[in-house]
Amino acid sequence: MISVEDARSRILASLGPTxxxxxxxxxxxxxxxxxxxxxxxxxxxxxxxxxxxYAVRAADAVEGAxxxxxxxxxxxxxxAGVVGPGEAVRIFTGGFIPQGxxxxxxxxxxxxxxxxxRVNETVKPGRWVRRQGLDFAAGEKLLPAGRRLTARDIGLxxxxxxxxxxxxxxxxxxxxxxxxxxxxxxxPIPPGGIVSSNAHALAALVRAGGGDPLVLPIAPDDxxxxxxxxRAARACDLLVTTGGASVGDHDLVQAAxxxxxxxxxxxxxxxxxxxxLIWGMLGPTPVLGLPGNPVSALVCxxxxxxxxxxxxxxxxxxxxxxVPARTGVALAANDRRFDHLRARLETGPEGGLVATPFPxxxxxxxxxxxxxxxxxxxxxxxxxxxxxxxxxxxxLGELGI
Amino acid sequence: MISVEDARSRILASLGPTxxxxxxxxxxxxxxxxxxxxxxxxxxxxxxxxxxxYAVRAADAVEGAxxxxxxxxxxxxxxAGVVGPGEAVRIFTGGFIPQGxxxxxxxxxxxxxxxxxRVNETVKPGRWVRRQGLDFAAGEKLLPAGRRLTARDIGLxxxxxxxxxxxxxxxxxxxxxxxxxxxxxxxPIPPGGIVSSNAHALAALVRAGGGDPLVLPIAPDDxxxxxxxxRAARACDLLVTTGGASVGDHDLVQAAxxxxxxxxxxxxxxxxxxxxLIWGMLGPTPVLGLPGNPVSALVCxxxxxxxxxxxxxxxxxxxxxxVPARTGVALAANDRRFDHLRARLETGPEGGLVATPFPxxxxxxxxxxxxxxxxxxxxxxxxxxxxxxxxxxxxLGELGI
Numbered sequence: 126m127i128s129v130e131d132a133r134s135r136i137l138a139s140l141g142p143t144x145x146x147x148x149x150x151x152x153x154x155x156x157x158x159x160x161x162x163x164x165x166x167x168x169x170x171x172x173x174x175x176x177x178x179y180a181v182r183a184a185d186a187v188e189g190a191x192x193x194x195x196x197x198x199x200x201x202x203x204x205a206g207v208v209g210p211g212e213a214v215r216i217f218t219g220g221f222i223p224q225g226x227x228x229x230x231x232x233x234x235x236x237x238x239x240x241x242x243r244v245n246e247t248v249k250p251g252r253w254v255r256r257q258g259l260d261f262a263a264g265e266k267l268l269p270a271g272r273r274l275t276a277r278d279i280g281l282x283x284x285x286x287x288x289x290x291x292x293x294x295x296x297x298x299x300x301x302x303x304x305x306x307x308x309x310x311x312x313p314i315p316p317g318g319i320v321s322s323n324a325h326a327l328a329a330l331v332r333a334g335g336g337d338p339l340v341l342p343i344a345p346d347d348x349x350x351x352x353x354x355x356r357a358a359r360a361c362d363l364l365v366t367t368g369g370a371s372v373g374d375h376d377l378v379q380a381a382x383x384x385x386x387x388x389x390x391x392x393x394x395x396x397x398x399x400x401x402l403i404w405g406m407l408g409p410t411p412v413l414g415l416p417g418n419p420v421s422a423l424v425c426x427x428x429x430x431x432x433x434x435x436x437x438x439x440x441x442x443x444x445x446x447x448v449p450a451r452t453g454v455a456l457a458a459n460d461r462r463f464d465h466l467r468a469r470l471e472t473g474p475e476g477g478l479v480a481t482p483f484p485x486x487x488x489x490x491x492x493x494x495x496x497x498x499x500x501x502x503x504x505x506x507x508x509x510x511x512x513x514x515x516x517x518x519x520x521l522g523e524l525g526i
Numbered sequence: 527m528i529s530v531e532d533a534r535s536r537i538l539a540s541l542g543p544t545x546x547x548x549x550x551x552x553x554x555x556x557x558x559x560x561x562x563x564x565x566x567x568x569x570x571x572x573x574x575x576x577x578x579x580y581a582v583r584a585a586d587a588v589e590g591a592x593x594x595x596x597x598x599x600x601x602x603x604x605x606a607g608v609v610g611p612g613e614a615v616r617i618f619t620g621g622f623i624p625q626g627x628x629x630x631x632x633x634x635x636x637x638x639x640x641x642x643x644r645v646n647e648t649v650k651p652g653r654w655v656r657r658q659g660l661d662f663a664a665g666e667k668l669l670p671a672g673r674r675l676t677a678r679d680i681g682l683x684x685x686x687x688x689x690x691x692x693x694x695x696x697x698x699x700x701x702x703x704x705x706x707x708x709x710x711x712x713x714p715i716p717p718g719g720i721v722s723s724n725a726h727a728l729a730a731l732v733r734a735g736g737g738d739p740l741v742l743p744i745a746p747d748d749x750x751x752x753x754x755x756x757r758a759a760r761a762c763d764l765l766v767t768t769g770g771a772s773v774g775d776h777d778l779v780q781a782a783x784x785x786x787x788x789x790x791x792x793x794x795x796x797x798x799x800x801x802x803l804i805w806g807m808l809g810p811t812p813v814l815g816l817p818g819n820p821v822s823a824l825v826c827x828x829x830x831x832x833x834x835x836x837x838x839x840x841x842x843x844x845x846x847x848x849v850p851a852r853t854g855v856a857l858a859a860n861d862r863r864f865d866h867l868r869a870r871l872e873t874g875p876e877g878g879l880v881a882t883p884f885p886x887x888x889x890x891x892x893x894x895x896x897x898x899x900x901x902x903x904x905x906x907x908x909x910x911x912x913x914x915x916x917x918x919x920x921x922l923g924e925l926g927i
Contacts (some may be wrong), residue, residue, distance in 0.1 A: 138599050150711060151729055154640060154730035154733055166721070168720065168892075169890065175888070175890070198571075200706070200707040200818075201706035201707025201708070201716060201739065201747075202706065202707075203717060203718035207903055212551060218818075220718075255888065259890060260890055260891050260892055260893050267893060267896075268896070274730075275730075275922070275927055276727050276926075276927040277727060277824060277892070277895050277898075277922070279727050279729075280724065280726065280730075280820055280824065281892050281893060281895075281897075282711075283710075283721060283722065283723035284720070284723035284820065284892050285711075285721070286711050286712065287711055287712075288712030288763050289712075293615050297580065299649070304601065305600070305602035305603065306600075306601040306602025306603075309684075309689070310551060310683075310688055310689040311687065311689030311690075314567075314687075316602035316604060317572075317601070317603060317621075317622050318602050319569065319570070319620070319685070320567070320684060320686075320687045322682065322686055323681065325680050325681065325684050326680050326684065327676060327677070328552055329552070329676075329677035329680040329681075331553035332677075340552070346602075377843045417601075417619075417620070418619070419685065436801075487656065489570065489576070489656055489660060489661055490660065490662055491681055491682050491685050492661050492662050492668060493661075494681075494682075495676070495679050495681070497678075521676070525676070525677075526676055526678060526679040
């Protein structure tokens, strides 16, 4: 058995970003840039007014003065003339500052009267002028390669005049559920069988992680059907299997994949839930074999599949983010397996986060996992803790899963 | 001018969830349930083995005993017979416990030998048996209406045998950018003009909030084109406009919408960036008029559009979540407008969050907004604060925007 950290490092070391594709700007939200976004223009393109008012020569705009209004400069309609001594031009937010003017008289400080305007408050030079390039200059690198694009980034790339962006292709993740006992929801359930929940829970998790899930038909416990599915998945960036990974007479995934060229890297991890886990290569396609137990499969997916997706997507990849909390109940000493206690999170009386693990932590309890707000991490051989002791928690809500 | 809280309350009070639709389970991730998910079966469907081993009668399985192995019970293949005295059945995780057996002898505590198995450790009654219904029972309500579905919920609904789910329709949000001075990226830029960033930044934000954006053609500053676009948007659950909301001769949105049946609720908010904001109804369609300034538009969208989307989607709706932090620099006293300082977030030497506002907070600086990790909130008339003082921050990353 290897540690969670070792397993994640070995998985990430064998993966690289998908190749680039060029897509329309509106499709790029949440994708990772493969090339930086460089400003194609300067913003603002000229000195502009930050307010509604009058473009003036500050030297003339002293309290009590009256200026001749010689034109208007709304945004998008620059004033072609020059503001001469004793003159003003009506201007609006975003309007280009006309030649000759060097400041803005706010409209609330101005009293217009038949073609003239009285200055009610003296104007300082440069006041309410946004300088050309205040936001960015042409040629400036605005967003680096490797950046996962936010809505704000989409706005910035638009402002920099990019109708297209070059991003890493969304990683295609094949998902293969195996087992004689499972059926999809709404299908006839075989005797002694259960409804398969892994494939679609993992597909949703793949979407949350920015991937493109490909749910393969369920493979019964039979080497030929598993091998056939594995061949179908060669076009994927990663094949995820569930089930068939544990010790026992019915562990067929390894047996089925061997003749297809599967090479195993490791297959057991010192963690709970989720000890039986396979990592290897099927020809060029990496394979992550998750446990069949739905809770184990999802917890392993948080520790390994989400980081793998981040790496394949071209973004930063590492352990899931944790937050500090205090345990709401006493915790027993841990054994040698890194544990993930399904817990409720709430704000404690002193404002900090309190994580309270559910009393029964059986790894078959999907309902408990769904209701959990976080996973309390317990390192191998962690000592017993009293209620109120500090713990680290993976907050599940922010992962979108 | 009304307060941010009043404005949000008035917006939310006038909105309700969209009607329901029934969609396939895999499409439901991130959507909000309109009807609860009730278990259609019991899970596990019978008493099952939690481990690989032998189903035994605990009374017989004492250390040193030898039992006759009379069959096998892998998951999906129940053993049809009865485990009699002195007998055992080979079983695997998830296999149904055969009649007569009441406990599991772990395979690591068993020594099999030609049709018999020796017990190396005495077994307690009920050991390693998962009881029927441990996870959930048929008829149990598993997920309530109003729940935004996580990947784990998708798994739980699948396990409860639901191929379809009934959710609120994704709210369709019309987005109308106005202004003579703006052009879409890659299009010819009019003299004195800039590239429009609002429409696509807001479209990405709408996607992040679970909505379905409809980007309308840019409307020049002309009442007839704005009115035409407004008519096109009547099929939307909400129309968002940008630009044309500020004081001044060129504020046309209100003028253009009036003849179309627009009724104004309020139009100025004591906040920065973002004072000019319109809220009203265009016939049956609510209208949110955001400022034309991209930073103001996005900050207003965080305070008002994301909560509106949550309400329309059928989920819980309220103010954006804030987290406590300490300011990295001294902050000046605030005026009467609720302020949102664009800030970097980092973990301080004592483990807490430190929020450091950028030195220049001009509301035209989209690059600064894109680089910000949080918005430091400053209430109206908040006093000056020294570096290290506590502040509340909206963390932008977790909003997906």
